[in-house]
Amino acid sequence: MEEPTTMIKVGQPVPNFTLEGYQGGEFKMHSLEDYRGQWVVLVFYPLDFTFVCPTEIKGFNNAVPEFEKIKTKIFGISVDSVNSHKAWEKDLGVTLNFTLLSDIKKEVASAYNVLIEEEGVALRGTFVIDPEGILKYQVVSYNDAGRSVGETLRAVQALQSGKLCPVEWKPGEATLN
Numbered sequence: 001m002e003e004p005t006t007m008i009k010v011g012q013p014v015p016n017f018t019l020e021g022y023q024g025g026e027f028k029m030h031s032l033e034d035y036r037g038q039w040v041v042l043v044f045y046p047l048d049f050t051f052v053c054p055t056e057i058k059g060f061n062n063a064v065p066e067f068e069k070i071k072t073k074i075f076g077i078s079v080d081s082v083n084s085h086k087a088w089e090k091d092l093g094v095t096l097n098f099t100l101l102s103d104i105k106k107e108v109a110s111a112y113n114v115l116i117e118e119e120g121v122a123l124r125g126t127f128v129i130d131p132e133g134i135l136k137y138q139v140v141s142y143n144d145a146g147r148s149v150g151e152t153l154r155a156v157q158a159l160q161s162g163k164l165c166p167v168e169w170k171p172g173e174a175t176l177n
Helices: 053-070 082-092 109-110 149-161
Strands: 018-021 026-031 039-044 072-078 099-102 124-129 135-141
Touching: 018 082, 026 099, 039 053, 039 149, 053 072, 053 082, 053 149, 082 099, 124 149, 135 149
Parallel strands: 039 072, 072 099
Antiparallel strands: 018 026, 018 099, 039 124, 124 135
8 A cells, every 4th residue: 555645643734625525415515624713523434335334424423413512523534425425314314414525536535544545445534633723633443343432522522621631531520730
């Protein structure tokens, strides 16, 4: 597998991208730079219609109100087309509360170093970007284990606190400074 020319690293600015997305009956272009000034979570996943991915999409979908309370925008990203995203919503009878973006050219997955070239799909990657466009948190795992939506929410809350947060910290608990 070829390494991307520029590695995205925690603590560094992320590159902008523009992808078409689907949510709630609408197809729309989304540019990452349009969300500057707010927290953003990017959730890369392999494909809409696999075994684990629908459980994650449903999990993040159900948690959207909690992320909205902390002013955080979530985007799901896969190499599927926007029409596949629309079919997912229709076939599973779930209204999407967050946008699924189509990285059909696989350029964004490659830039974020989560693309499995041989398979043409992304690993499970979670990226938290702060309002200034700095990558603050990154977790990447292989595709056979779903991620924890609750841990993603907790990590954003800890980062937003601006404090040193100990293991298993939750909002309202003491920080280390």
